[in-house]
Amino acid sequence: MSLTRADIEKIAQLARLDLTEAEIPVYVDSLSRIMDFVGELERAGTAGTSPMAHPLPGLAQRLRADVVSETDQRERYQRNAPQVEAGLYLVPKVIE
Amino acid sequence: MTAPSLPAATVAGLAKGLNAGEFSSVELTEACLGRIAASQPGLNAFITVTAEAALAEAGAADTRRREGRAGPLTGVPIAHKDIFCTQDVLTTCGSRMLSNFVSPYDATVVAKLREAGTVALGKLNMDEFAMGSSNETSFFGPVRNPWDTTRVPGGSSGGSAAAVAARIAPAATATDTGGSIRQPAALCGVTGIKPTYGRVSRYGMIAFASSLDQAGLITVSAEDAALMLGAMAGFDPRDSTSVDSPVPDYAATLEQPLAGLTIGLVKEFFDKGLDRQCEQRIRDALAVYEKLGARLVEVSCPNLPLSVPTYYVVAPAECSSNLARFDGVRFGHRCESPRNLTDLYNRSRGEGFGAEVKRRIMTGTYVLSAGYYDAYYLKAQRVRQLISRDFAEAFGQVDLLLGPTSPTAAFAIGAKTEDPITMYLNDIYTIGANLAGLPAMSLPCGFADGLPVGLQLIGPHFSEARMLNAAHRYQMETDWHLRVPAAFG
Numbered sequence: 001m002s003l004t005r006a007d008i009e010k011i012a013q014l015a016r017l018d019l020t021e022a023e024i025p026v027y028v029d030s031l032s033r034i035m036d037f038v039g040e041l042e043r044a045g046t047a048g049t050s051p052m053a054h055p056l057p058g059l060a061q062r063l064r065a066d067v068v069s070e071t072d073q074r075e076r077y078q079r080n081a082p083q084v085e086a087g088l089y090l091v092p093k094v095i096e
Numbered sequence: 097m098t099a100p101s102l103p104a105a106t107v108a109g110l111a112k113g114l115n116a117g118e119f120s121s122v123e124l125t126e127a128c129l130g131r132i133a134a135s136q137p138g139l140n141a142f143i144t145v146t147a148e149a150a151l152a153e154a155g156a157a158d159t160r161r162r163e164g165r166a167g168p169l170t171g172v173p174i175a176h177k178d179i180f181c182t183q184d185v186l187t188t189c190g191s192r193m194l195s196n197f198v199s200p201y202d203a204t205v206v207a208k209l210r211e212a213g214t215v216a217l218g219k220l221n222m223d224e225f226a227m228g229s230s231n232e233t234s235f236f237g238p239v240r241n242p243w244d245t246t247r248v249p250g251g252s253s254g255g256s257a258a259a260v261a262a263r264i265a266p267a268a269t270a271t272d273t274g275g276s277i278r279q280p281a282a283l284c285g286v287t288g289i290k291p292t293y294g295r296v297s298r299y300g301m302i303a304f305a306s307s308l309d310q311a312g313l314i315t316v317s318a319e320d321a322a323l324m325l326g327a328m329a330g331f332d333p334r335d336s337t338s339v340d341s342p343v344p345d346y347a348a349t350l351e352q353p354l355a356g357l358t359i360g361l362v363k364e365f366f367d368k369g370l371d372r373q374c375e376q377r378i379r380d381a382l383a384v385y386e387k388l389g390a391r392l393v394e395v396s397c398p399n400l401p402l403s404v405p406t407y408y409v410v411a412p413a414e415c416s417s418n419l420a421r422f423d424g425v426r427f428g429h430r431c432e433s434p435r436n437l438t439d440l441y442n443r444s445r446g447e448g449f450g451a452e453v454k455r456r457i458m459t460g461t462y463v464l465s466a467g468y469y470d471a472y473y474l475k476a477q478r479v480r481q482l483i484s485r486d487f488a489e490a491f492g493q494v495d496l497l498l499g500p501t502s503p504t505a506a507f508a509i510g511a512k513t514e515d516p517i518t519m520y521l522n523d524i525y526t527i528g529a530n531l532a533g534l535p536a537m538s539l540p541c542g543f544a545d546g547l548p549v550g551l552q553l554i555g556p557h558f559s560e561a562r563m564l565n566a567a568h569r570y571q572m573e574t575d576w577h578l579r580v581p582a583a584f585g
Contacts, residue, residue, distance in 0.1 A: 014465060017449070020446075027458060041405050044475075051481065059339070083430070091437050
């Protein structure tokens, strides 16, 4: 399966990844090869087989009671933030 | 007191020496830190060394021992793969994206091993976000194989495997999504265990593919793995996939005789692509198991050859979703002077992620996108079911499966970086266990042209005790696991 430059640009945009001009042909080539490779799955007979999302059969995701379990540690967590002010994360203006 | 000889050290041996007062944890930790510093230019196994904190922890461990409050692992130095969050310590996941991230909290694995008294030496190099089989995708440069520094150590836990192989850390935590513990363990001649999915908490372990990721470890011996796993495993309410079942005393059953054990040889593992010398080493190991009383049976897992393509749909899909959190807003890399919010996202991610991570995010985005979801993602999940059933059927006939860990011994740095598929095929024997959530190990079983070869054991869910027992009995008969690379002897 051959992906085009337009396909890669669209995927990169969906994935919110800025690619350089030099990267685009590299991903056109390698993603095409990967899609060829995984295309092998088409040949597997899976009629009547359910999709498997969890590796341990019969186990369901646990839920916990909806109660407060964490204390407020905003300042500590925001130490890793690129830009904060008055406890808020700063980003470029979204609405003009 | 004299510092122990680290090249001859195991966790079990060091724990004994500490308890007998032959050396202190401070002396032992200083010896490790000295070896780490000396090896770093050649191996690049560490991203961060926490010397000061390690010596403080070692001092505290010595105090606890003097006061009679020491546990079996008190004062034993270990190191953590840099995928585990460590409070107030840089936690990079091998990526530029997190090259400035100082974790505000500890992963459960880190906290549990600290509670057990171990001393943390620092953070180990790895493939970026654990995506790679050679440790060449790390933002912090490749790790080199202690047996031959022109070769890769395997990946993604390349730093963990190299550090234990070079005896600069007695044991290391590691993670395995498609073989990232077992393949580097094989290529570096050390012991690695990937426990059952859900056996060890993933809280604070930076996520790659959540239905496959599992924490484990790399050690010199199966006995060491048993001691360490006992301290790491167990239910964690903070990990919604953690399984609530009691942790057996893995060390207690290590020496059980293997008479009556049935070992399955998966036909598909020996079909093609396996290096002849590696195959011979596996056959040699089978002879040891027969001598120990095990019965060998050939079994077939006909869908197993589809495990690599299945994985390269499922893992990238989950990765594209997990890595969406890196947006340049709350933590991690942010680009300079973003023009607007979209530009901030796109450039922060484009600059922060390396080539292989971007490749996997895009592959995942594509297979999940409208029009392709059924053909790729759902199809792969159905094939995953078939592979899982093949294993379940095999375990109806046998106790454990045995085969190679990797198709070849360690390859040259740069040899497989051009074609991603060639690199992905390194994990052809290991991925099946992740897809089915099964525990699996790699053990050193000899050499091919001077490079270590690993054999793989795969067991049914929660059969770690039996697997460690089978591994330990083999290591009582052989000394491959005790061989040390000449430069580090």
